[in-house]
Amino acid sequence: MDKDAIEQMRQKVAQMSPDELKSAVASILGGGLADLVDARHTPPLPTVPDAPAVPCALTVRTDIDETSPPVWRRLVLRGDLTLDRVHEVIQTAFGWADSHLHRFWPGPDKQLWRGPYFLTRYDVDEGEEGILEVDVRLDQVLRDPGDRLFYTYDFGDDWTHTMRLESVDPLADTAPPAVCTAGRRAGPLEDSGGPPGHNELVAAHRTDPSLAGLEDYLRDWVPAGWDPAEFDAEEVTRQLSVVGLAPEEVLASLAGDEGVDWPVSLEGLLGLAPPAVTTQLAQLCARARTEHEAELTAEDLTAITKPYRYLVELAGDDGIPLTGAGWMKPSHVEQIYRELEFDAEWIGKGNREDQTMPIAQLRAMCQQLGLLRKHKERLLQTRLARSLSSDDDYLTAIASRLLHDKHPYQRATLALFAMFTAATGKAVSDHVDPVAELLTACGLRTGPHGVDRRDVLENVRPLWCTLRSATGRTFRDRDDPLPGDHRAVALARAALWPHPPTTS
Known part of the structure; x- marks a missing residue:
């Protein structure tokens, strides 16, 4: 069974009620494992209030959970961004490659894999029903300072990002979709084994930047010149300025x-x-x-x-x-x-x-x-x-x-x-x-x-x-x-x- 199938099964188990789980176990014992894989689960629907009449600028601190030292960004975002656009912002702000699945989970409590979530196009293609992220604005789920929204990227490595609203301010008509005003450290390397793997690499780099103590295959995999402490808010903002543009539009904007x-x-x-x-x-x-x-x-x-x-x-x-x-x-x-x-x-x-x-x-x-x-x-x-x-x-x-x-x-x-x-x-x-x-x-x-x-x-x-x-x-x-x-x-x-x- 491949990794994706195992991950899909794990998610479905986490989302089951006690009665559903009992039924699934009985099905497995009876030789019906396929019933578990094929079972369709409808998550509880998130509560989504109406969008504000006038969009605001939302200052949001986004942390990658369990990274040590912490990896985070402070972003000033347009409140009228839909969550699919926020996904692009997060990918860019932390240097992700957008090569894995992702999911948004509403707060205020952190209920990953067992609470409500917003659907991606992939979820819809898999037959799930619910509220699509493309239909939800950021200012519908982050309204008052202290509100939280959770974002998971790569269901194998489980990079969970906690987005906490710090302030709500007036929005200028010409405000860009996203600006990075502060942060710390480079985003983790793609496919580096989640926070535990990332933390081990960072610790090894701190001890010896040449990473001579790592096995050859792992040292060769780490990009040349990699520095986990590197961060430049202006550079992140520059990259955010082209989020959502087609390649031709990016080139035109840079011309x-x-x-x-x-x-x-x-x-x-x-x-x-x-x-x-x-x-x-x-x-x-x-x-x-x-x-x-x-x-x-x-x-x-x-x-x-x-x-x-x-x-x-x-x-x-x-x-x-x-x-x-x-x-x-x-x-x-x-x-x-x-x-x-x-x-x-x-x-x-x-x-x-x-x-x-x-x-x-x-x-x-x-x-x-x-x-x-x-x-x-x-x-x-x-x-x-x-x-x-x-x-x-x-x-x-x-x-x-x-x-x-x-x-x-x-x-x-x-x-x-x-x-x-x-x-x-x-x-x-x-x-x-x-x-x-x-x-x-x-x-x-x-x-x-x-x-x-x-x-x-x-x-x-x-x-x-x-x-x-x-x-x-x-x-x-x-x-x-x-x-x-x-x-x-x-x-x-x-x-x-x-x-x-x-x-x-």
Whole structure:
């Protein structure tokens, strides 16, 4: 039985009256377990007074129960927000991914799983009857200071939030839906095991921020640079400003004089990204466009395109002969190794392609970019390769195909890596972690905790090697800034926003 079915059964048991429970136990003992799972339970209906004639501004302190140290936000909310919008506000304020079920429970008493609650669309689809959260305003359930409303997110981890009304004030006509005025600590990590799991992680971080004492799989799962004490009320308010907007509306709201130049290769994420993530992506776009100078000289163009031109020209009219196993013959491998000076970054004789990674990667990239093709035990020039005559031609061809993939989410993965390269000025493997985090925040999964960084690394490795090669770095170099790093920035930008390269 899967986790959702067990959780559904647990909820139904908690909601049963003594007579219903007795009947269910008798049914189980008689072999009728399915009757319990299929039984429909109608919760007691919440009492919902009429909405005030004039909406007010409600100052609400929201705490995540049982977190230690406490995690909380003070929010000034429009009283006319419906609870489905309040759900979006809470998700954004604490950095949740909205990837699990949720539920609102009216106060003043805390009666989770046994008292009345407001229905979500999911509850209705499951056949339940009652009052929908979309039909209830916040000022109908929080009216006087001290009133409480409870919100549970993720029925497995059970993150319960207590919302307590602190004050009721006049509402300006232009007031935004939500503003964060105070708070403490970052929201818990998604799927971290509820408050007990979160508290253990926080305690481990307090003892050693490197989390060296954790098991490897758990340490690898925690996002790079995670700081549970991090909190910025202004940043939360900025993210709240786009709650409820469609991705296109978020981009429009962020557009300044120059607007947001959204790469085509990222369009696959537009329909998935929550507003806060769309904001992050838009800011990353702006940084990738403007953060670092990347004007290319003629020498830069030659340095970037030389390996590809060399292999294409080596193929000539007759192609490069291959062995029966499909590798380039040793004499050609040794020639490439020597002429392109791969001995600066690789140890070995450089006469076997399968044992000389830089050459194997260059050959694979030439085929992926459509410059060479394999035919009858030879590597031949393609029609595209025969049409290229200058470094400008080569750079345009390489850049225009660097992020190609038939799968939209794979294209987005490549595009994100290119954006971090352009935004930071370096093509380094460390970009894998924020790429995995953004993809996970968009609801994508390659493992139980979201998108695994190892999957991202495997997917972006050819792109990373190509960008790194453009800088003139070897794999022995550290990631300190080098004079050639602007080449990787220029190539990444040209791949994201195709245009003829600018040379000086």
